[in-house]
Amino acid sequence: MTFDVTVEVHLRPGIADPQGATIERSLPHLGFDGITGVRVGKLITFTLDAADEASARREVDDMSHRFLTNPVIEDASVRIVAGAGASA
Amino acid sequence: VVLFPGSNCEHDAVEAVRALGGEAEILWHQNPTVNGVDAVIVPGGFAHGDYLRPGAIARFSPVMGAVSAFAAEGGPVVGICNGFQVLTEAGLLPGALQKNAGLKFVCSQTTLRVETTNSVLTSRAAVGDELVIPINHFEGNYTASPDTLAELRADDRIVVRYVDNPNGSADDIAGICNAGRNVVGLMPHPERAISGLLGSTDGVVLLSSLLDAAAARTAAGV
Numbered sequence: 462m463t464f465d466v467t468v469e470v471h472l473r474p475g476i477a478d479p480q481g482a483t484i485e486r487s488l489p490h491l492g493f494d495g496i497t498g499v500r501v502g503k504l505i506t507f508t509l510d511a512a513d514e515a516s517a518r519r520e521v522d523d524m525s526h527r528f529l530t531n532p533v534i535e536d537a538s539v540r541i542v543a544g545a546g547a548s549a
Numbered sequence: 550v551v552l553f554p555g556s557n558c559e560h561d562a563v564e565a566v567r568a569l570g571g572e573a574e575i576l577w578h579q580n581p582t583v584n585g586v587d588a589v590i591v592p593g594g595f596a597h598g599d600y601l602r603p604g605a606i607a608r609f610s611p612v613m614g615a616v617s618a619f620a621a622e623g624g625p626v627v628g629i630c631n632g633f634q635v636l637t638e639a640g641l642l643p644g645a646l647q648k649n650a651g652l653k654f655v656c657s658q659t660t661l662r663v664e665t666t667n668s669v670l671t672s673r674a675a676v677g678d679e680l681v682i683p684i685n686h687f688e689g690n691y692t693a694s695p696d697t698l699a700e701l702r703a704d705d706r707i708v709v710r711y712v713d714n715p716n717g718s719a720d721d722i723a724g725i726c727n728a729g730r731n732v733v734g735l736m737p738h739p740e741r742a743i744s745g746l747l748g749s750t751d752g753v754v755l756l757s758s759l760l761d762a763a764a765a766r767t768a769a770g771v
Contacts, residue, residue: 476692477717479652531602531638533645534692 463544464509464517468529468537471502476534505529508544517541551589551616551632553578553596553607558629558740562592565740569753571760578610587763587771588625588669589616591632593685593738603631603646603688604638613639623771625669625762626732630686633724633734642727642734643701644693650717654687658748659737660712661723665705668726669762670733673754680751682737684715689736691718691725701725708733731762 472478478500485499511517518541525537550562552575559575566573576583578596583589596607607613613635620626620641628636636642649655663671663678674680693701698719701707709724716736724735739752 476647477650477690479648479650479717483652528605529601531605531645533637533643533694534647 462511462513462517464511464514465542465544466507466509466517466521467540468505468521468525469502469539470505470525470530470535470537471500472534473536509541514541514543550574551576551578551591551612553594553610553635555596555598556592556594556631558593558631558738561738561740562590562629565743565752565756566590566760568743569756569760571763576612578607578612581611581615583612583615583619583624587766588627588759589619590740590759591616591626591628591635592740593630593632596631596635599631599688602634602638604635607635608639617641620727620729620732623729623731624766625759627670627759628732628734629738629740630684630689630736633736634688636732636734641732642725643697644691644719644725646688646736647690647692647717648688649686649690649715655689655715656685657683657715659684659715659723661709661737662712664707664710665726667705668708668730668733668758670724670726670735670739670755670758671708672761673758678754679712680709680742680754681749682739682742682751682755683748684737685741686716686736689716689718691720691722691736693719704728706730709735709737 480501481499552559563573634646661680663674710721714721726733739755742749742752
């Protein structure tokens with residue numbers, strides 16, 4: 462089966478985010494007020510062939526931990542959707 | 550001296566080693582061995598374009614398996630700047646290098662304080678020595694869990710600290726070593742501080758220490 466995978470990589474809570482802080486400081490200059498808690502992450506999307514959703518999730522979790530994130534400073538949240546080519 | 554696509558300080562490192570009387574060769578990252586060398590330098594630059602994260606892809610290059618094996622049997626390994634990032638990603642050193650706290654690329658001379666002489670990079674120095682060494686990085690903000698930081702302090706594994714922290718690094722850390730003290734990573738560039746023409750010769754004591762470690766290995770017939 463084919464799955465559409467989305468991996469969101471974000472800095473772990475408590476890890477300073479200088480990019481987010483800079484965006485937050487800049488927003489009021491453009492007239493956007495009342496914004497707090499800006500954090501910057503990454504979005505990684507791909508399609509994956511796997512036997513079923515459980516094995517797709519195992520593989521994505523493994524690659525997230527070993528490659529797509531640096532677990533010292535980053536977390537990932539994973540979304541897996543059976544793709545257009547998937548059989549029901 | 551390991552060369553990844555995107556490394557850009559390998560010739561500086563080679564020149565520095567030769568200027569100090571050592572022999573140096575370049576190890577292409579696809580090479581699955583370290584060619585029997587007595588010490589490895591992982592130089593600065595942007596290995597594999599720093600894509601995904603600095604060092605994230607470099608750690609899978611075939612040469613890194615050989616570097617890990619060399620380090621595991623006590624071989625001296627020094628990662629400079631991007632090389633430090635590669636060694637943390639490869640798990641040879643703990644922690645991570647994050648974007649600088651000020652979100653600025655910093656390129657300047659810094660003053661480092663030697664915190665331990667028990668490492669392959671500082672054996673010739675004295676604790677408390679202040680060395681002027683340049684830095685040149687965007688992601689040099691050393692970050693680690695409180696447990697890891699406590700362990701580094703307790704085991705005397707913080708090798709050099711910034712006198713005036715330029716990038717937000719935890720505990721002013723500029724460089725650390727592994728438990729075996731034969732793997733050192735640091736953000737500053739000692740290979741760019743080996744001649745008066747470059748503004749400082751304070752890198753000599755560091756790289757000479759590394760050459761001593763390499764020579765000791767040759768003498769021991771390892």
